[in-house]
Amino acid sequence: MIDFTLSEQQKAYQKTARDFSAREIAPVALDYDRNPRFPAEIIQKAHAAGLMNLTCPKEYGGMGLGLLDAALISEEMNAACVAITGMIGINSLACGPILCGGSDEQKRRFLLPLNQSGKTASFGLTEREAGSDAGGLKTRAKLEGDHYVLNGQKCFITNASYAALYTIFATVDPSRGTKGICGFVVPRESPGLSIGKVEDKMGQRSLNVAEVLLENVIVPRENRLGNEGEGFKWAMEALDEGRVNIATVGLGLARAAFEASLAYAKTRVQFGRPIGTHQGLNFMLADMAAAVESSRLLIWYAASLADQHKRFTREAAQAKFYATDVAMRVTTDAVQIHGGYGYTKDFIVEKLMRDAKLTQIYEGTNQINRMVAGGALMR
Ligand code: COS
Numbered sequence: 001m002i003d004f005t006l007s008e009q010q011k012a013y014q015k016t017a018r019d020f021s022a023r024e025i026a027p028v029a030l031d032y033d034r035n036p037r038f039p040a041e042i043i044q045k046a047h048a049a050g051l052m053n054l055t056c057p058k059e060y061g062g063m064g065l066g067l068l069d070a071a072l073i074s075e076e077m078n079a080a081c082v083a084i085t086g087m088i089g090i091n092s093l094a095c096g097p098i099l100c101g102g103s104d105e106q107k108r109r110f111l112l113p114l115n116q117s118g119k120t121a122s123f124g125l126t127e128r129e130a131g132s133d134a135g136g137l138k139t140r141a142k143l144e145g146d147h148y149v150l151n152g153q154k155c156f157i158t159n160a161s162y163a164a165l166y167t168i169f170a171t172v173d174p175s176r177g178t179k180g181i182c183g184f185v186v187p188r189e190s191p192g193l194s195i196g197k198v199e200d201k202m203g204q205r206s207l208n209v210a211e212v213l214l215e216n217v218i219v220p221r222e223n224r225l226g227n228e229g230e231g232f233k234w235a236m237e238a239l240d241e242g243r244v245n246i247a248t249v250g251l252g253l254a255r256a257a258f259e260a261s262l263a264y265a266k267t268r269v270q271f272g273r274p275i276g277t278h279q280g281l282n283f284m285l286a287d288m289a290a291a292v293e294s295s296r297l298l299i300w301y302a303a304s305l306a307d308q309h310k311r312f313t314r315e316a317a318q319a320k321f322y323a324t325d326v327a328m329r330v331t332t333d334a335v336q337i338h339g340g341y342g343y344t345k346d347f348i349v350e351k352l353m354r355d356a357k358l359t360q361i362y363e364g365t366n367q368i369n370r371m372v373a374g375g376a377l378m379r
Pocket residue numbers: 123125126131132133134135178232233236237239240313362363364365368372
């Protein structure tokens with residue numbers, strides 16, 4: 001039997017996230033868009049409310065939730081503001097490689113203090129010449145005795161300016177391709193690690209995105225995740241979960257845009273009746289509702305496979321590209337439904353449309369995610 005009824009526990013998670021978002025995120029979302037800044041206080045409150053580090057096991061200081069429960073929470077928070085929620089949720093991607101490839105000792109050493117303190121981390125894969133082709137990264141890791149020396153530059157790193165630690169991917173031998181890549185945990189205070197350009201973005205304005213520069217950074221051997229050459233696999237596995245999370249970012253955006261549009265279409269009167277009763281807009285609203293609900297189903301499906309410990313790479317990729325394409329379309333239609341007002345900064349839909357664009361690009365462009373899903377179909 002397929003039953004979409006949520007358990008009492010799941011409804012409680014949803015309510016906690018919804019109440020928190022209504023109280024702490026939604027009222028300040030526009031201000032954080034206009035005046036971008038690190039949401040330190042909101043992150044601490046989310047941490048105290050149990051809304052951070054959702055899927056990290058309890059023994060490592062996380063909430064120990066499944067991915068489906070996390071998706072329910074994430075939808076509620078993303079519907080309030082994706083930039084602030086992105087800063088609260090970044091640890092799930094950043095710490096993913098440690099959970100996938102780290103030893104029990106490494107998980108205790110790195111994750112427990114991070115998660116208990118409410119600090120945040122960053123995932124360092126992308127480089128100027130290695131974006132979609134992540135396996136072509138050039139950051140070098142050279143083994144010298146009991147430590148590695150890292151040299152290179154990472155870019156478009158979410159939360160780079162504020163992270164307490166970074167999971168950095170570097171190669172011991174570029175000629176080995178993805179098989180030369182290692183994952184390292186690099187603490188913020190490591191000499192030689194610095195922050196470069198901070199990006200000035202179209203949307204998701206309070207989501208900090210910056211360069212991480214590594215110049216002769218010494219990383220102890222015991223900070224390497226797994227064996228030499230396994231790093232790319234840990235990065236990809238972390239991205240499987242990350243892509244389900246980004247799908248919930250798309251879902252949150254699309255839901256917020258749909259709800260704003262429906263409310264507006266019920267009250268805005270033209271030609272003597274609410275604009276939502278005119279067929280042109282009424283059909284748009286129907287399409288928006290169907291798109292939002294189908295995104296949610298793809299997310300729940302991918303997350304439920306993850307919770308059953310089944311491979312969910314294809315389902316994560318398809319949820320990601322589908323839900324974020326829906327976000328772009330639905331937020332664009334929301335601006336259309338609001339007419340001239342929708343194009344002004346007085347209405348939230350203007351922000352939602354700008355925020356949506358990034359979801360089609362980060363954690364694998366939607367072209368790359370189609371490649372991942374399509375490739376899996378052909379194997
Ligand atoms: N889970 C486990 N292992 C995986 C995996 C996954 N999801 N995806 C790939 N791998 C493994 C493969 O099985 C392969 O190992 P074997 O050779 O032992 O079989 C290895 O990793 C290399 O995989 P592949 O040959 O597919 O690598 P490619 O260089 O062709 O690249 C893509 C694959 C394009 C999918 C990858 O580079 C990618 O995801 N790019 C986008 C990067 C991205 O999302 N960046 C955003 C960063 S955060 S904003």
